[in-house]
Amino acid sequence: MSLKERINMQRLPRHIAIIMDGNGRWAQEKGEDRLFGHLHGVESVRNIVEGCAELGIEYLTLYAFSTENWDRPAYEVSGLMELLVDTIRNEVPTLNKNNIRLHVIGDMDMLPSAARQELKEALDETSVNTGLNLIMALSYSSRWEIAKAIKQIAVDVKAGLLPPESITQDTLQRYLSTSKFPDPELMIRTSGEFRVSNFLLYQLAYAELYFTNTRWPDFRKDNLYESIVDFQNRERRFGKTGEQLKEGV
Ligand code: IPE
Ligand code: IPE
Numbered sequence: 060m061s062l063k064e065r066i067n068m069q070r071l072p073r074h075i076a077i078i079m080d081g082n083g084r085w086a087q088e089k090g091e092d093r094l095f096g097h098l099h100g101v102e103s104v105r106n107i108v109e110g111c112a113e114l115g116i117e118y119l120t121l122y123a124f125s126t127e128n129w130d131r132p133a134y135e136v137s138g139l140m141e142l143l144v145d146t147i148r149n150e151v152p153t154l155n156k157n158n159i160r161l162h163v164i165g166d167m168d169m170l171p172s173a174a175r176q177e178l179k180e181a182l183d184e185t186s187v188n189t190g191l192n193l194i195m196a197l198s199y200s201s202r203w204e205i206a207k208a209i210k211q212i213a214v215d216v217k218a219g220l221l222p223p224e225s226i227t228q229d230t231l232q233r234y235l236s237t238s239k240f241p242d243p244e245l246m247i248r249t250s251g252e253f254r255v256s257n258f259l260l261y262q263l264a265y266a267e268l269y270f271t272n273t274r275w276p277d278f279r280k281d282n283l284y285e286s287i288v289d290f291q292n293r294e295r296r297f298g299k300t301g302e303q304l305k306e307g308v
């Protein structure tokens with residue numbers, strides 16, 4: 060039985076989030092420049108996006124660049140940014156062919172204005188697609204996102220649009236850049252690092268976490284299927300007891 064056949068198609072995660080890590084080490088281990096790793100990482104992106112679309116996953120969030128990554132050497136930052144924006148731009152026909160809708164979350168003000176414009180066009184050109192929602196986290200960090208949401212809540216409270224006593228967990232959710240998406244059920248991090256690095260801190264509250272030593276440029280559909288099978292073998296209790304779940308309470 061192939062790994063794909065072991066997936067229960069009735070119990071797929073609706074939303075998978077991935078920290079695509081290990082490009083630099085993958086390249087350095089081959090005696091190559093870090094950017095060579097990022098270039099090969101794009102192949103994995105294509106393969107995994109296709110894999111998710113084939114399975115019928117509804118949402119895929121990919122952590123491509125964190126706000127902290129701006130502090131890397133200028134050479135790597137500009138090379139990586141160019142690669143990301145060019146790739147997104149060039150992939151639009153394929154996204155359209157596969158009915159994939161692109162979304163971007165992150166601090167777009169940090170991007171050069173030409174890159175911002177290219178991204179905007181790519182978003183517009185895929186906006187009518189109804190299949191997989193591909194969410195690129197670009198210049199993203201969770202603490203940035205939460206601070207921005209709180210600032211906007213304060214503005215709305217001050218303007219009398221939001222009574223403070225009406226604020227609940229759902230209010231905060233509505234002000235996040237992910238407000239249109241359900242929380243990820245499965246979060247994958249590649250490359251053998253066991254941390255979340257400022258990624259979707261609020262949204263991952265009840266996600267199942269899956270860590271693999273595979274470096275991102277080596278991550279392919281079979282690795283994705285393996286993570287989904289692992290996810291499906293877990294008991295998600297959401298604070299209840301295992302017995303309660305069996306009784307269907
Ligand atoms: C992930 O690979 C891509 C980004 C963070 C942009 P890295 O560049 O972090 O690769 P490692 O972790 O140094 O190997
Ligand atoms: C997290 O990876 C960000 C992305 C994958 C885009 P990093 O490589 O930047 O994370 P740390 O620095 O190892 O925590």
Ligand code: MG
Pocket residue numbers: 080081082
């Ligand atoms: Mg890394």
